[in-house]
Amino acid sequence: MKLSEINNMKKHINLFLLATENLLRHKTKSIVVSLCIIAILLPFITAIAISEGVRMQSLSSVEESADLYLTFDEFGRNAAIPLKYLDEVKDVFGVKKVVPRIIGRCYLQDKLAVIVGIDKEYLPESTSCVSGRIFENASEVVVGHELAENFNLTIGDQLSMRGQNRKLFTVVGFFSSASNIWSASTLFMSLQDAGDLFGKQGFATDIQIYSVPGHNAEIATELYYIFENEPYRLQDKDMIELYVKKGFMLKEGIFTALYTVAFALGIPAILVASGFGLSERRKEIGIMKATGWQTLEVLELISFEQLLISLFGATTAILLSIIWMKCFNGAFIAQFFIGEINLLPKFVVPARFLPLPCLLSFFFAIILTMVGSIYSSWKASTENPVASLK
Amino acid sequence: MIRTEKLCKFYSLHSRHEVRAIRDINLNIAKNTFAVFKGPSGSGKTTLLNVIGALDRPTEGKVFIYDEEITSFSDIGLSRLRREKIGFIFQNFHLIPRLSSWENVSYPLIPLGIGFKERFQKAKLLLEKVGLGDRLDHTPEELSGGQQQRVAIARALINNPEIIIADEPTSNIDEETSVHLLELLKELRNHGVTILVATHDTNFQKIADKIYKIRNGRIE
Numbered sequence: 001m002k003l004s005e006i007n008n009m010k011k012h013i014n015l016f017l018l019a020t021e022n023l024l025r026h027k028t029k030s031i032v033v034s035l036c037i038i039a040i041l042l043p044f045i046t047a048i049a050i051s052e053g054v055r056m057q058s059l060s061s062v063e064e065s066a067d068l069y070l071t072f073d074e075f076g077r078n079a080a081i082p083l084k085y086l087d088e089v090k091d092v093f094g095v096k097k098v099v100p101r102i103i104g105r106c107y108l109q110d111k112l113a114v115i116v117g118i119d120k121e122y123l124p125e126s127t128s129c130v131s132g133r134i135f136e137n138a139s140e141v142v143v144g145h146e147l148a149e150n151f152n153l154t155i156g157d158q159l160s161m162r163g164q165n166r167k168l169f170t171v172v173g174f175f176s177s178a179s180n181i182w183s184a185s186t187l188f189m190s191l192q193d194a195g196d197l198f199g200k201q202g203f204a205t206d207i208q209i210y211s212v213p214g215h216n217a218e219i220a221t222e223l224y225y226i227f228e229n230e231p232y233r234l235q236d237k238d239m240i241e242l243y244v245k246k247g248f249m250l251k252e253g254i255f256t257a258l259y260t261v262a263f264a265l266g267i268p269a270i271l272v273a274s275g276f277g278l279s280e281r282r283k284e285i286g287i288m289k290a291t292g293w294q295t296l297e298v299l300e301l302i303s304f305e306q307l308l309i310s311l312f313g314a315t316t317a318i319l320l321s322i323i324w325m326k327c328f329n330g331a332f333i334a335q336f337f338i339g340e341i342n343l344l345p346k347f348v349v350p351a352r353f354l355p356l357p358c359l360l361s362f363f364f365a366i367i368l369t370m371v372g373s374i375y376s377s378w379k380a381s382t383e384n385p386v387a388s389l390k
Numbered sequence: 391m392i393r394t395e396k397l398c399k400f401y402s403l404h405s406r407h408e409v410r411a412i413r414d415i416n417l418n419i420a421k422n423t424f425a426v427f428k429g430p431s432g433s434g435k436t437t438l439l440n441v442i443g444a445l446d447r448p449t450e451g452k453v454f455i456y457d458e459e460i461t462s463f464s465d466i467g468l469s470r471l472r473r474e475k476i477g478f479i480f481q482n483f484h485l486i487p488r489l490s491s492w493e494n495v496s497y498p499l500i501p502l503g504i505g506f507k508e509r510f511q512k513a514k515l516l517l518e519k520v521g522l523g524d525r526l527d528h529t530p531e532e533l534s535g536g537q538q539q540r541v542a543i544a545r546a547l548i549n550n551p552e553i554i555i556a557d558e559p560t561s562n563i564d565e566e567t568s569v570h571l572l573e574l575l576k577e578l579r580n581h582g583v584t585i586l587v588a589t590h591d592t593n594f595q596k597i598a599d600k601i602y603k604i605r606n607g608r609i610e
Contacts, residue, residue: 007502007503008503009503010503010504010505011500011501011502011503013503014500014504014505015500015501017506018500025488026488280487284486286484287484287485287486287497288497289469289472290445290472290478290480290484291472291473291497291498291545292469292470292472292473292474292498292501292549293469293498293501294466294469294470294501295466295469296466297501382465384445384446384447385445385446386440386445386446389445389480389484
């Protein structure tokens with residue numbers, strides 16, 4: 001390595017170290033700017049992490065579920081399908097298993113609960129985490145963690161819901177708070193009981209079809225003949241996955257749009273914070289220039305300062321976001337992504353901290369701090385030193 | 391060594407009045423000269439030194455240093471010139487408030503890639519030379535005006551400049567420091583440094599090789 005290259009490298013090291021010293025010297029300003037960055041980035045990072053976590057959980061739920069979903073079609077929407085077709089569907093070549101289920105909603109006092117009626121042998125793997133036991137007899141229910149906590153339910157308690165038919169249920173088990181978020185406000189019961197509750201005996205909201213790989217097209221053709229004169233609707237796993245993704249993209253999009261407004265409003269705050277001691281800084285730049293510093297060297301120093309403060313602010317925001325998720329369970333933000341939950345969710349809100357949003361946060365922080373400082377610094381360093389020293 | 395041709399500097403105040411700070415100044419200062427610029431306040435001494443020292447650009451005219459026309463230099467060229475050849479001593483010291491004496495003195499060395507230890511040693515030597523060996527870690531606000539001026543002098547010398555430009559260096563310091571400064575500048579002149587001082591101090595005029603009297607922006 002040539003001597004000039006070594007000196008050049010040493011120069012960059014010197015400037016980097018000086019930038020660190022400057023930040024420590026101007027503690028108040030550094031703290032105020034960092035706090036602004038953290039205040040702006042913390043909700044963003046937390047929201048993206050929750051969104052990713054919920055999306056991941058949804059997709060894995062879709063992954064472990066059926067290959068085809070069969071329902072009836074009424075007014076262009078999914079409608080209940082009669083169970084009389086169950087045996088016919090079961091006999092179609094390529095069908096491994098058919099699982100009828102009822103998914104509906106009703107009020108448990110003032111709280112909206114998701115009712116899942118399914119025969120116990122078909123309960124999904126992700127709902128196996130229980131205390132107590134799974135329902136075995138008629139009128140037995142397994143209750144989600146949030147609902148149980150909300151009504152102080154214990155095993156053996158009886159409850160009734162505002163369904164079409166008044167029916168008394170006995171609590172026999174609970175899902176733990178660590179299980180799938182969808183189970184938090186859910187009541188699991190037998191298909192028969194769910195049919196009774198909604199007054200729809202002999203119907204299911206959908207029939208899940210598990211198929212032999214590569215046979216979906218054949219099954220679809222067969223079903224066409226079975227339901228020739230009926231308005232049926234068949235959706236495959238990919239379609240469901242697409243709906244899930246679309247739904248989350250929409251929510252993320254709305255959040256990002258709202259956030260962009262907040263971000264834009266945050267820029268003046270950073271500008272004000274960065275403006276602290278600007279006249280002192282201008283004079284300092286004048287002194288630097290008068291003693292032989294070049295414009296690029298001044299700008300490099302200031303860029304290092306902004307880079308360091310952005311790195312510090314973004315890293316702290318990420319760490320605080322992780323703590324927010326661990327200690328406060330994504331309070332105030334999770335409700336944006338998970339419907340009908342409290343400000344302080346009583347189940348473990350899933351979160352995933354991916355590298356890209358974290359990098360994006362760092363990038364945001366740099367933009368914010370650069371906007372606040374680089375123009376004024378560039379202006380001061382390009383004018384005659386005499387003007388900056390005034 | 392330093393030559394100016396028809397040097398002019400005008401300022402526009404809110405586009406209404408034009409202030410002609412210096413007009414048609416022709417100078418020729420040889421190497422190793424102790425030149426003093428005297429004149430009443432507002433006569434244009436500071437402007438002239440700022441333009442010669444590449445801190446400001448003239449409106450018209452040319453400045454030559456070693457026969458190189460510095461008025462045509464780019465911003466980088468002027469910075470390099472200030473870094474390599476010129477040391478400034480300002481009337482208001484212009485020290486960076488939060489830095490210690492030695493950090494202020496060694497500040498011009500940072501972009502040269504000089505390491506911490508070497509910077510400290512160089513600054514320490516110069517501060518000892520100006521009698522502030524025991525004030526290395528003091529910030530400007532912990533120093534008297536005279537001491538601050540001595541820190542500024544040490545900073546001006548850190549790059550071993552060939553030209554020292556001092557603008558009213560004794561106006562904010564006591565008599566004793568003023569005498570000390572004069573001795574220091576004399577010593578520098580003896581070592582081949584060219585010195586340009588704008589001052590009312592008659593002590594400086596006594597030892598000057600050349601005295602320029604400025605009035606209304608012109609040399610009389």
